[in-house]
Amino acid sequence: MAEHEEGAEAAGAAEDTAGETGLPAGVETAWGLRVRAPRGPARGLDVPRIVEAAIAVADAEGLGAVSMGRVAKGVGVSTMALYRYVASKDDLLILMEDAAVASPSPGPPVEDGWRAGLEFWSQGIRAVYEQHPWIMRIPISTPPLSPHSVEWMELALSYLAGTGLSAEEQLGVLTLLGGYVRQQVSLSTDIQAAASADGGTWENVERRYWTLLDKLTDRERFPAITALLESGELGGQDGAEVEEEGTAFEFGLARILDGVELHMARRGEREAEGEGPGASS
Incomplete structure (x- = not known):
């Protein structure tokens, strides 16, 4: 057959x-x-x-x-x-x-700023991957070519158009964000699958992991891990606050956008000092 x-x-x-x-x-x-x-x-x-x-x-x-x-x-x-x-x-x-993938929903107006637009774009792509995680299993053979994928690219680039970034830098930001979203959702999906296969929740899997790590490590050889374990702040540990769903994703997204913002600021400073547009950091 x-x-x-x-x-x-x-x-x-x-x-x-x-x-x-x-x-x-x-x-x-x-x-x-x-x-x-x-x-x-x-x-x-x-x-x-x-x-x-x-x-x-x-x-x-x-x-x-x-x-x-x-x-x-x-x-x-x-x-x-x-x-x-x-x-x-x-x-x-x-x-x-x-x-x-479908067409993206209308995002915030460009006047709201590039950061608000890219946050919307990232959360939108994330929602698509979470609804259809198999998309991330399709081998990537070319840049976006299908109509809806190109629409998503157009949306992101529309928010970057007025930032002063070069075409190459704009594509770099888009690739960085897309890769981050894909990796985070893929990791989350695999974690949930592992937890389901184990017959429990990820919190229980995590709790067992920290317990085992505590038995396997010692202060002399692994001082940083020991300090982490003794903090009592790790997700899954007894008494630790449970991290709200999505917090880790949004923390990472914010740090990426902070980096882009810093790059823009430094670029502006260089141009003001007469180094000219497009100078690399």
């Missing part, structure tokens, strides 16, 4: 090589530049329905559960029939990500 599916995928991919744009078939489909003409009867079936079914599988069971055969079964057609609408699994993943 797997060999049959791979053969069908290869045939579909060969038939749907990149068009005049040079873009993958899935990207062209997402932008409305390519409409596959299905052969044979498949009443009520179209690309959005296929993508919706694939997202439902990924949301429920993770990206690993998504296959062309599984999605075809979900929409009630043969695997071969599915290839009449989507050229390959890679193209399906592009369409799934684009649909799940």
Whole structure:
């Protein structure tokens, strides 16, 4: 069955090589530049329905559960029939990500400042990843190309447009924030999965960790860890205040934005001193 599916995928991919744009078939489909003409009867079936079914599988069971055969079964057609609408699994993943990301909600006005805008952008991307964590399991092969991903990039850059940062610096800020959000949500998702597999909450897992670390370490060899443990302030320790959900994420986000703000200030100082725009720190 797997060999049959791979053969069908290869045939579909060969038939749907990149068009005049040079873009993958899935990207062209997402932008409305390519409409596959299905052969044979498949009443009520179209690309959005296929993508919706694939997202439902990924949301429920993770990206690993998504296959062309599984999605075809979900929409009630043969695997071969599915290839009449989507050229390959890679193209399906592009369409799934684009649909799940969706268009960003209107953010604060640019007049509210770049920082408010980027905080909104970061929290918005975070919400998308938390709702569809499988997105983070899709291999990154290119910068954002699908329409909704480009819309999110446009939103972020609109807040950076008046900051005086160079184009390269603006993209650097965007990459830094995007990577931070992705890493934090990925870590949080893995932690919650580990806690669920352990049959408890993350607080219980954390409490056991600190207890074990206390037994394994000593003041002479690990003085900094010992001081940390003796502070009684660690999450999961008896008597310690439970950290509000999201606090760690927002702390890190604020520190990144502090760094960007400091860079802008130093850049302004250099330009005022006559070093000219674009001088590096």
